Amino acid sequence: MNAIEQLKQWVKESDNIVFFGGAGVSTESGIPDFRSVDGLYSQKYDYPPETILSHTFYMEHPEEFFRFYRDKMLALDAKPNAAHLKLAELEAAGKVKAVVTQNIDGLHQAAGSKKVLELHGSVHRNYCRKCGKLYDARQVLEMEGVPRCTCGGQIKPDVVLYEEGLDSATIQESIRVISEADVLIVGGTSLVVYPAAGLIDYYRKDKLVLINKSATPVDRRANLLIQDSIGQVFSQLEA
Numbered sequence: 511m512n513a514i515e516q517l518k519q520w521v522k523e524s525d526n527i528v529f530f531g532g533a534g535v536s537t538e539s540g541i542p543d544f545r546s547v548d549g550l551y552s553q554k555y556d557y558p559p560e561t562i563l564s565h566t567f568y569m570e571h572p573e574e575f576f577r578f579y580r581d582k583m584l585a586l587d588a589k590p591n592a593a594h595l596k597l598a599e600l601e602a603a604g605k606v607k608a609v610v611t612q613n614i615d616g617l618h619q620a621a622g623s624k625k626v627l628e629l630h631g632s633v634h635r636n637y638c639r640k641c642g643k644l645y646d647a648r649q650v651l652e653m654e655g656v657p658r659c660t661c662g663g664q665i666k667p668d669v670v671l672y673e674e675g676l677d678s679a680t681i682q683e684s685i686r687v688i689s690e691a692d693v694l695i696v697g698g699t700s701l702v703v704y705p706a707a708g709l710i711d712y713y714r715k716d717k718l719v720l721i722n723k724s725a726t727p728v729d730r731r732a733n734l735l736i737q738d739s740i741g742q743v744f745s746q747l748e749a
């Protein structure tokens with residue numbers, strides 16, 4: 511049986527699938543990832559993206575942080591692709607229990623997924639650091655320079671920057687769903703960013719599916735390894 515047929519069968523048989531994904535899930539929606547050849551690491555900036563998207567850089571150079579953030583992280587016209595849409599369908603069909611994502615783009619929710627655990631937050635939530643007032647991504651996009659609240663406070667995206675801690679309730683729930691999963695599908699992630707990448711260690715069964723275009727440190731542990739485009743693979747699955 512080829513890999514896609516095997517995956518189709520596991521999906522057909524299971525009602526407890528968890529998906530764990532990263533930036534590669536959204537490249538087919540036109541949002542660049544970090545580590546692909548055309549990802550943000552290969553584009554020319556004065557600093558690497560992980561430096562700009564760090565807490566220190568945000569505090570010390572907010573103007574430059576927001577220039578990069580608006581330009582590269584706020585892809586508000588992007589639409590869900592076949593992978594996002596199929597995951598939402600599989601959830602509605604009672605097969606997928608949760609999507610655990612490192613992405614901050616909100617495309618899983620846009621596709622209709624209900625249980626989405628956003629390990630690194632979301633560009634769609636922004637709050638004033640002084641009074642807590644909430645702003646949406648469009649408002650932040652349309653402000654100039656460092657976004658300011660009506661009270662004068664600085665608006666910060668609810669995104670986990672490098673050096674910042676992850677939300678512990680989100681981590682706990684991610685550990686729970688992964689440790690209880692029957693099938694774990696991991697896709698579109700280089701699996702090098704911790705602590706997120708370490709979550710797959712909580713999976714206990716023997717149906718670990720890895721769908722990624724390039725090699726990852728976990729390839730040898732996968733029970734099924736598919737080196738292909740994630741949208742291509744998901745479009746072949748049946749809900």
Ligand code: CNA
Nearest residue numbers: 532533534543544545613614615698699700723724739740
């Ligand atoms: P990454 O390190 O950039 O790795 C992406 C991986 O996906 C690479 O191994 C690629 O080979 C693979 N890939 C790219 N496109 C596809 C595709 N169509 N099909 C299959 N595989 C593909 O991204 P990670 O998520 O692993 O790194 C973690 C960071 C990147 C997270 O903190 C994210 O928040 C951050 N990020 C998020 C977005 C977003 O929200 N869309 C965009 C860019 C970066």
